[in-house]
Structures are given as C-alpha cells and as structure tokens.
Amino acid sequence: MSRFDATENRINLTHQRFPGYPREPAMLVRLVKAISQHVHDTANLVLRQYGLNHTDYNVLMMLYGCQQEGMTVTQLRDAAAEKSANVTRVCNILYDRGWMARFADPQDRRRVLVSLTPEGEALVEQFLPSMSSLLNQYGAAFDARETAQLENLLKRLLGVAEQIEREL
Amino acid sequence: MSRFDATENRINLTHQRFPGYPREPAMLVRLVKAISQHVHDTANLVLRQYGLNHTDYNVLMMLYGCQQEGMTVTQLRDAAAEKSANVTRVCNILYDRGWMARFADPQDRRRVLVSLTPEGEALVEQFLPSMSSLLNQYGAAFDARETAQLENLLKRLLGVAEQIEREL
DNA sequence: ACCGAATAGTTCATTTATGTACTATTCGGT
DNA sequence: ACCGAATAGTACATAAATGAACTATTCGGT
Structure with a gap:
C-alpha cells in the first residue's frame, strides 16, 4: 500500500x-x-x-564527470536541471568552501568556466561510495531489460516536456 | 539534441x-x-x-478529487508529495483566499479536515481546461501500451524509493 | 566598422520549502 | 483509569529556489 x-x-x-x-x-x-x-x-x-544537500551533490557530480577541462555555468545549469540563479548560488557556496575553481573563458569572456579543485574531487570520492550504494538500491527494482525500457520511455517524456516548455 | x-x-x-x-x-x-x-x-x-503556482495546483486538485467529504492534512501531504509544513503554508494561502474550508475532525480532534469551498471548486473548473490540455500534450508522447508500461515501471520505482527512505 | 538584438552570468528582492521544536490529542500497555 | 509513547498539525527561524532587472560581452545584418 x-x-x-x-x-x-x-x-x-x-x-x-x-x-x-x-x-x-x-x-x-x-x-x-x-x-x-x-x-x-x-x-x-x-x-x-x-555538510551537503542534494542540489550541491548534483552540481558536484556534474563537475566530477567532466575532468579537468571544466564547463560553463549554462552547461552546468542544464546538466543539473537547475535555474541559473540557483546555480550561481550553489557555486558561490562550493567556491567559498574551496571545492570549485572559476575562471573566465578566454574564447568568450561572457562565459565562466567552473571545475573542481583537488579538494573538491577528494570530497566527491569521499561520498561516492555511499551515494553509489544508494543508487544501486533504486536500480535493484528492475532487470536490465526493464531498466532500458524505463530509460527509453523517460527520455521520450523528457523530450516532450522540453518541447512543451519551449513552445509555451 | x-x-x-x-x-x-x-x-x-x-x-x-x-x-x-x-x-x-x-x-x-x-x-x-x-x-x-x-x-x-x-x-x-x-x-x-x-494567480497560482504548481504546488497550489497540486493541492487544489487533490481536494477537488475528493468531493465534499474532505481529507486530513496528512492525507493531503501524501497525496501532493509535500512536507507537512509546506502543506500548512499552502493551505493558509488557499484558506485566506476563500478557496478552502477547514474544520476539526470530530472522530479525532488532532486532525484537521480540509476541503474546497464552492469558490474553490469554481476556480478549479476555471483552470482545468488549460491544465487538461497541457497534460494531454505529455500523454501524446506514448501509445496506450507504452503509457501502461511507464506507469507500471514508475510505480515500482516509487515503491522502492519509499522503502529506501523508510529504512534509512 | 557599427549598432541593435541576443547571450552569459550575477544581483537582489521575494517566494517557496524545509527542519525542528512545540501543542494538543489519542493510543496502548499495565 | 493512568501515563509514557506515538500521532496530527502548526509556528517559527532558516535555507533553497525563483523571477526580473541589470552588466558585460558577442553576434549578425547592413
């Protein structure tokens, strides 16, 4: 029930x-x-x-998944499914705590490139085991075929959701 | 893309x-x-x-879907997937605007029964057409079999998500 | 080359959401 | 019947999230 x-x-x-x-x-x-x-x-x-919350985590993980090269704030916003104002807020926190580096993109000076510091990477690797085992618990609900099916259906739903919002 | x-x-x-x-x-x-x-x-x-947001809407719809008898704040919290403190906040707003009635449950005086006023029902019926057509746009992404499949898979995912949280 | 429109990001005021502590009531074992 | 534990809901301080206005930079058509 x-x-x-x-x-x-x-x-x-x-x-x-x-x-x-x-x-x-x-x-x-x-x-x-x-x-x-x-x-x-x-x-x-x-x-x-x-000392983190889910949003901090989402942002940190996206940065961890892009190695040294870094990404722009807009990419981070999309990757983490947050509003840019919120990304700025979270980045300020992560930056102040020494987990994130920020520098202007030389290609386009409007852009800000963000990436993890070594301390940030160490932090991620510290919580990754517990978070991975948590994720595995969700995954245990499905076999491989079902997982693939669900992923496919969700991607399509996300596709229309993005489109509906765009067209509004 | x-x-x-x-x-x-x-x-x-x-x-x-x-x-x-x-x-x-x-x-x-x-x-x-x-x-x-x-x-x-x-x-x-x-x-x-x-003059509404998505959370207000979720709460109003759950109340619309229970006719005159009303429901308790806890049921509303679960049905709308919100925290109780947030439900209280939203209910205060809806109450102040005259869309919601509140009264103590005679069976258990800790409980508060909430329901829509006639004005609240009128409001719901006013936005229901636009919201229904919005929902239909999401539905258009799938045929009947896929919809059933997705619903089934999501229910199972929700099941484990609830369990994981409970066991933590 | 110039300039109006578009884009990237931040700031700020406000709204929305949460954790925790608290009150009132009911439950359940003795 | 009594009392400690559990439950329902709210209050309040704080945190998280958002919309809108704003600055700086780049783009694109002329």
Whole structure:
C-alpha cells in the first residue's frame, strides 16, 4: 500500500467529475513528482553528514564527470536541471568552501568556466561510495531489460516536456 | 539534441572514473528530476494567469478529487508529495483566499479536515481546461501500451524509493 | 566598422520549502 | 483509569529556489 494510492484515487475521481481531465498523463506526472521528492529527501538525509544537500551533490557530480577541462555555468545549469540563479548560488557556496575553481573563458569572456579543485574531487570520492550504494538500491527494482525500457520511455517524456516548455 | 545529453555524458564519464558508480540508476534518477523540473516550470507558467503556482495546483486538485467529504492534512501531504509544513503554508494561502474550508475532525480532534469551498471548486473548473490540455500534450508522447508500461515501471520505482527512505 | 538584438552570468528582492521544536490529542500497555 | 509513547498539525527561524532587472560581452545584418 503505497502512499500514492491516495493520489491515484483523487485522479480517478477528478476524471469522473471532469472527463476532459486525462487520467494517464496526470498519473505519470504525479508519479514523477513523488519519486523526485523521495529521492531528494533521501539524498538530503545521506548527504547531511558531509555538510551537503542534494542540489550541491548534483552540481558536484556534474563537475566530477567532466575532468579537468571544466564547463560553463549554462552547461552546468542544464546538466543539473537547475535555474541559473540557483546555480550561481550553489557555486558561490562550493567556491567559498574551496571545492570549485572559476575562471573566465578566454574564447568568450561572457562565459565562466567552473571545475573542481583537488579538494573538491577528494570530497566527491569521499561520498561516492555511499551515494553509489544508494543508487544501486533504486536500480535493484528492475532487470536490465526493464531498466532500458524505463530509460527509453523517460527520455521520450523528457523530450516532450522540453518541447512543451519551449513552445509555451 | 536534448539538454539531457550533457548529463548523460557526465554520468558515463563518472562511471569510467569511479566504476562503483552505477550508470543506469543514476540516469533514471536524473531523468526523473529533469522531467519533474520541466513540468514544474511549465505548470508555473500556465497557472500564473490564475494567480497560482504548481504546488497550489497540486493541492487544489487533490481536494477537488475528493468531493465534499474532505481529507486530513496528512492525507493531503501524501497525496501532493509535500512536507507537512509546506502543506500548512499552502493551505493558509488557499484558506485566506476563500478557496478552502477547514474544520476539526470530530472522530479525532488532532486532525484537521480540509476541503474546497464552492469558490474553490469554481476556480478549479476555471483552470482545468488549460491544465487538461497541457497534460494531454505529455500523454501524446506514448501509445496506450507504452503509457501502461511507464506507469507500471514508475510505480515500482516509487515503491522502492519509499522503502529506501523508510529504512534509512 | 557599427549598432541593435541576443547571450552569459550575477544581483537582489521575494517566494517557496524545509527542519525542528512545540501543542494538543489519542493510543496502548499495565 | 493512568501515563509514557506515538500521532496530527502548526509556528517559527532558516535555507533553497525563483523571477526580473541589470552588466558585460558577442553576434549578425547592413
């Protein structure tokens, strides 16, 4: 009995009251939000011992995954699915704590290149084991075929979500 | 070329640098976050004209989907995937604007029953057409079989996410 | 070469969200 | 019946996130 059953019931009833309200997409969107929220909360709990939260983690991981060359703030914004103002805020924190380096892109002086310092890399490698085992617990829900299926379906959903937002 | 490609590349590289970091669950979790974020932003944009945001909407819809009987704040918290403190905050707003009724549950006086006022129902019915058509755009990405598949996989993912959080 | 439009990023005020502590009530074992 | 533990909800201080305005730089058409 998941807590989501309540949501499902409400959606079904709304669809009855107002037939134009589409049951299936409403379910999908609510499921995504609920999962996202649980992942967020759980990550916050685990990361707390490192003085980090889930957003900090997302940003740090994207930087860890680009080696020494660094990336721009806009790339970081897209990769971490955050607003640029929020990326700036998080980067200020990471920079102040000595985990991030920042320098102007010589190619385009509007751009700011960000990357991890050695201290930042060490920090990431410190929490990576616990975060990896957490991620593995999510992965354990599916076999390889299902995982591939889910990834494919989510990519398509993300595609339309991006498009809808763009066209609005 | 989705903006998610950047994320995918970072994850692959991280997996190379630190093989214990599991690529697939990391992808799933990031996809969910990205979708959630886009849905949130788009809904905020659409709902703005009604003086509402996505969270207000989620709460209002759950209340609309339970007819006159109302629901408790805890049920609302679960159904809307929010923290109780946030539900209180949103309810204060909705109450102040005259869209929500609140009264103590006679069965258990710790509980507060919330429901929509007639004005609240009218408001919901006012934005439901635009929100329904927005939802339909998401649904258009899949045929019936795929939708069912995705719903099933997401429910399972939510199940483990809930369990992981519970056990932490 | 020039200039208006577009892009990258930050700042700032405000809104939204969270953790924690607290009150009131109910539950459950004795 | 009593009392310590558990539950429901709110209050409050703080943190996280956002929109919009702004600066600096680059782009693109003439």
